[in-house]
Amino acid sequence: MISWLEKLVGKENVSDEIIEREVYSTDASQIKGKTDKVIWPETVKHIHQIVLYTRRNKKNIVLRGAGTNFVGSVVPQNSLVLDFTKMNKILSFTKDSVVVEPGVVLDDLNEFLQKRNKFFPVVPEDSAVCTIGGMCGVNSFSIYEKKFGRMKDWVLEVEMIDGHGKLRRQGNEVIGFEGILGIITKVKLKIIDKIIEKSMNVFKCANIEEALSKVSSLRDNPECISVEFISPTAALLSGLEHKAYLIVEYLGFEGEIMDEQEMRRIWSIRKDVFHKLASKGFTLLEDPSLPLENMPELLYWLEKKGIPSFGPICSGILHPCFSERESSTQMYQLVLQLKGTTGKTSGIGLLKKDFLSEVSKAETISLKKRFDPDNILNRGKVIEWQE
Amino acid sequence: MAGVDKCILCGLCRQDSSLLKATGRETLTARGKAILIKRGILDKIFYIDPLTNLTVLHCPTDVDISEEIQKQRVKMVENGIETKANRQMIENIREYGNPYGYLKKEEITQVYS
Numbered sequence: 001m002i003s004w005l006e007k008l009v010g011k012e013n014v015s016d017e018i019i020e021r022e023v024y025s026t027d028a029s030q031i032k033g034k035t036d037k038v039i040w041p042e043t044v045k046h047i048h049q050i051v052l053y054t055r056r057n058k059k060n061i062v063l064r065g066a067g068t069n070f071v072g073s074v075v076p077q078n079s080l081v082l083d084f085t086k087m088n089k090i091l092s093f094t095k096d097s098v099v100v101e102p103g104v105v106l107d108d109l110n111e112f113l114q115k116r117n118k119f120f121p122v123v124p125e126d127s128a129v130c131t132i133g134g135m136c137g138v139n140s141f142s143i144y145e146k147k148f149g150r151m152k153d154w155v156l157e158v159e160m161i162d163g164h165g166k167l168r169r170q171g172n173e174v175i176g177f178e179g180i181l182g183i184i185t186k187v188k189l190k191i192i193d194k195i196i197e198k199s200m201n202v203f204k205c206a207n208i209e210e211a212l213s214k215v216s217s218l219r220d221n222p223e224c225i226s227v228e229f230i231s232p233t234a235a236l237l238s239g240l241e242h243k244a245y246l247i248v249e250y251l252g253f254e255g256e257i258m259d260e261q262e263m264r265r266i267w268s269i270r271k272d273v274f275h276k277l278a279s280k281g282f283t284l285l286e287d288p289s290l291p292l293e294n295m296p297e298l299l300y301w302l303e304k305k306g307i308p309s310f311g312p313i314c315s316g317i318l319h320p321c322f323s324e325r326e327s328s329t330q331m332y333q334l335v336l337q338l339k340g341t342t343g344k345t346s347g348i349g350l351l352k353k354d355f356l357s358e359v360s361k362a363e364t365i366s367l368k369k370r371f372d373p374d375n376i377l378n379r380g381k382v383i384e385w386q387e
Numbered sequence: 388m389a390g391v392d393k394c395i396l397c398g399l400c401r402q403d404s405s406l407l408k409a410t411g412r413e414t415l416t417a418r419g420k421a422i423l424i425k426r427g428i429l430d431k432i433f434y435i436d437p438l439t440n441l442t443v444l445h446c447p448t449d450v451d452i453s454e455e456i457q458k459q460r461v462k463m464v465e466n467g468i469e470t471k472a473n474r475q476m477i478e479n480i481r482e483y484g485n486p487y488g489y490l491k492k493e494e495i496t497q498v499y500s
Contacts, residue, residue: 019430020412023419028397040411067413068398085411107402128402128445278447283395 005039008049013040013086024081027067031350033075040086044159044167044185047082051165051183051376054080060379063179065103065134068126070285071349073137073178077379082183084133091186097156098191102133102184117194121148124345125271133184138347139176145315147225147251151175159186163372174371177364178347179378180385181371199255200263203246208232208299211244211313215292219314223250227314228270231299234308234321238276240269246313273310274321282308282321286328289317290340301334317344348382356382388451394421399445400452406435417452424455433459434470 005014014037015021021035036059041047054061062079074081084103090112091099098120100109106120106127113119122142124130130140136158140151148154155172160182162168167185174181205211211229218224230238230245247270248255249263257263274285290298295316302309302320307327309320322328332342332355343352356364364383368375375385398418401407406415413419414432423430436456446452463469469477479488 019423019428019432020414022426022428023414023422026396026422028395030396066398066401068401083411083413085407085413105402126399129398275447278395278397279389279449283448 002037005037005050005053008053009039009041009046013042013046014038024064024083025076027064027072027074028070029072029075029349029351031072031075033062033072034078035076035081036078038081038083040083042086044161047161047183047185048165048167050080050082051161051163054376055163055165055374060376061183062378063133063137063183065131065137066105066126066129068129068134069138069346069349071343071346071351073347073349073378073381075350079379084131087133087185088131096190097188099186099188100132101186102131102136104132106130106132106135113191114194118191119194120154120189120191121195122151122154125274132187132189136175136184136187137178138345141312141315141317141345143228143312144225144249145312146219146227147222154190155187156190157188158184160184163374163376174367177367178349178382180364180382181367182377195251197252198258198263199250199253200257200266201246201248201250201255202257202266203248204241205244205246208244208296208303211246212296212299214246215313218246218248219292221250221254223252223254224314225249225251226312229309229311229313229318230270230273231303231309233303233306234273234277234310237280237282237308238269238273270310274319277308277321281323284322284325284328285346286320286322286331286342287311287317287345288320288331288335288340288342289315289344290335290338292316294338294340297338298331298334298340301331307331316340319345350381353382353384388454389449391421391424391450391452391455393448394418394425394446394450395448396422397447399447402445405437417446417450420452420456420459421450424459429459429463429466429468431463431468431470433463434473 016037020038024035024038025033060079062074062076062081064074064081064083067074087101088103089101121144124140135151152172152175155175158170160168162182218227226249228247232242232244235245236242307320309318311317311319342355400417404416433456476486479486
């Protein structure tokens with residue numbers, strides 16, 4: 001059947017060669033699945049026809065952006081893998097919004113916007129590679145979440161093809177379902193003016209208590225747009241002093257550091273933390289989230305066990321890094337006791353399904369029944385589903 | 388610099404891949420190559436690499452993918468997996484002392500003498 005697909009998308013845009021099937025069988029989760037074929041769609045028509053083909057041939061589809069999630073969101077199950085790298089056009093731009101295809105990389109979009117004195121403020125850690133489609137899928141978290149919220153808050157309209165093959169125009173209610181409801185073909189995003197007046201502070205705290213007390217006061221400061229925490233263990237392993245660090249960014253000039261270059265240097269130190277931890281074997285990045293008042297207990301537990309952590313603490317999210325899976329399972333037992341959850345930054349995928357609340361599960365199933373009752377889209381992700 | 392066993396498949400190397408930008412194929416990124424090497428797949432695709440190793444700039448575990456690709460090419464030659472162009476280049480180097488083949492040995496000597 002590959003020739004039918006070749007006719008549709010062009011010979012260069014479909015492959016069932018073993019090298020492609022192997023490479024597309026996994027993602028940053030390192031879970032191995034099975035790829036049927038890899039397809040690089042370029043138009044809405046391609047996607048529509050591929051969905052109809054999938055239905056006719058009783059196959060299933062996995063949607064792939066950059067494949068940077070750690071929970072197996074794009075691991076195929078004998079699936080057609082749709083790689084959106086070639087659907088990377090910025091379609092239109094006004095002073096308030098921009099319309100883009102799902103394969104646009106966030107940093108590329110912001111480079112385009114910066115030249116026009118505009119900015120898209122949902123900026124995850126992997127902004128250099130993550131795609132708009134993937135960000136919609138996981139309702140992407142932003143380093144500026146404290147001020148600007150998440151992806152869902154910035155999506156005005158979504159054009160998508162559902163599991164029936166029907167073209168739909170939706171609002172932001174379909175954001176965050178990891179591709180199990182439909183295939184996004186266009187997204188209209190709100191944008192803001194470029195942030196020119198920014199400043200920063202770096203607080204080196206003697207211990208966790210001091211850092212958390214500082215966080216409490218920063219939480220209510222409306223000018224504070226981001227608070228990044230680095231635990232003493234993470235700081236030490238990253239070549240910094242053995243202290244708890246807070247890197248705080250402000251709108252306006254409340255912070256002492258105002259030099260653009262110096263601020264970039266500080267951010268690069270923060271971004272380098274995972275780099276340094278991974279090179280020392282702490283490669284399993286997790287994302288527990290919990291009420292801020294319960295954060296101390298988790299932090300003490302991590303520090304006691306020598307597990308480094310960092311992250312946007314004001315949003316109640318941490319990124320502990322583990323060298324083996326067993327300790328992270330233990331940590332999640334504690335997180336549940338502390339009324340916490342997971343999946344807020346990297347999604348649910350295959351690995352975090354047990355953490356989905358009953359309410360979210362019921363909502364997801366109800367939408368799945370409407371959008372993709374035959375379960376052809378991202379099968380096995382987020383929920384277990386069989387009509 | 389680390390070996391391919393240290394690659395955690397995070398995909399941050401995508402930002403450095405000019406081949407990805409040109410073709411859209413993940414298989415041509417450092418992560419793509421790392422997956423194939425880890426799974427012991429010998430394929431002519433390993434000849435499509437500039438070996439500039441820009442990828443290591445953003446690799447959290449400092450994998451030297453160029454080094455790994457070179458090792459893979461050695462294995463491939465040992466297993467008789469070569470491209471026509473590669474075989475021709477090797478023959479030209481042996482015969483003429485350069486990969487292009489159109490210069491005579493004497494001319495090379497003149498250039499470098």
